[in-house]
Amino acid sequence: MKPYAYVEPGTVSGVIEVLVGHAGRAHLLAGGTALVVLLQQGFVEADLVVGLRPRGALAELAGIRREADGGLHLGALTTIRAVERDPRVQAALPALAQAAARVASPRIRNQATLGGLLAHADPAADITPVLLVLDATVEVAGPAGARRLAVADLARDVFETVLGTDELLVGVHVPPVAPSARIASVAFRPRTSEDYATVSVAVRLDRDAGGTVTEARIALGSVAGTAVRARAAEAALIGGQADATAIEAASRLVDEAISPDDDTRGSAAYKGRMARVWTARALAQAAASRDGLAA
């Protein structure tokens, strides 16, 4: 790594102050699993690295708590391993815990943080589609105070977000999930289990007592510049039964939402076909699950 100056302000306001003072030239370091790779390979050159360690006042950015609305707040410095192993996440949002457990390897998950994962905006991160179907939001601190935005509005393209150079992602809020909701998260990783997904899919189905779909969410990772919602496929499910015919028809419509690239995990055409297949599998899994805590 090329030399850089380092500072650990120790408070959110201190971090913001440093970011403001070094407009665009400071890089935030949490677990290091993304930034250190980019620094070593020369894709990022940093004048100044701002350390975010969960010590002192920043300790409150690491951890998970239940909020008054019944949802969960996950601090930005919460490690992926902590998300995976947290009993509240496992009980209320098992699909999120499972997606966390699929990230790379335990030693990477011990370092990587949820805030870092979102701010890095890697479209292959398969936690992000789960957060999309959960309608999760992020809390962002900046010089003018805090703002909230939907996870869906955070990433702009590969490794790009709407965050300003003077802003810090401080937490993720997952609103409560209706007991009737069925959620599933799947990832297709044909090479090894610590690889990035060729395609990952998260779905959420709500149905009335007669089994008619009242709400549907489908989000895909690894098949566009950001995680994407497949809205045409969602719309096709609403008002009908989530049976095999409807699932097959809806999964064909994910084509409209995705724009995969050719790479070592497959050609664009192959990924498109796999996106359909794995969307259908995720929908079938959610439709077949018996309780609201499906996975």
Added chain:
Amino acid sequence: MTWMRPPADAHPTDTVDLRFVLNGRPVTRSVPAARRLVDLLREDLGLTGTKLGCGIGVCGLCSVLVDGAVMTACLLPVTAIADATVLTIEGLAGPDGELTAVQRAFTEHGGFQCGICTPGQVMAATALLAEDPHPDEGSIRDFLVGNLCRCTGYAGIVASVEAAAADERRS
């Protein structure tokens, strides 16, 4: 959220005065902030048991324990271990050279072939057994997924971890 003023001494520096505990002993050292833990261990402190492989977090050769959690020394700037406890392969054996149950099991059950991945495998296995004393084969394979053995000696590695878990002498 705390909106405190930052401490007055929070100014950027190229070099950090690092304090941490390494294999049970306190270390104080002035180090460039951009130095990786793996380089501090191997080059500055002469602890070459921790190997450097891919340098991008994939292979697991540089696995060490930081505050008990297995981590990736090639992806940790030294600033990440300030005031932390680091355990490397050199810190496992007792003062009289007595091996740990994991180390014994690797020697007795063919847990290594060429040996370059072994320190990382042993550190990861040590972390696994600390949090799950009796893992089944699936749990062992899941946990060690980030520790590659290019001799493909995985059967021996899994057998070693199973043997270590069953070792009644394990403390």
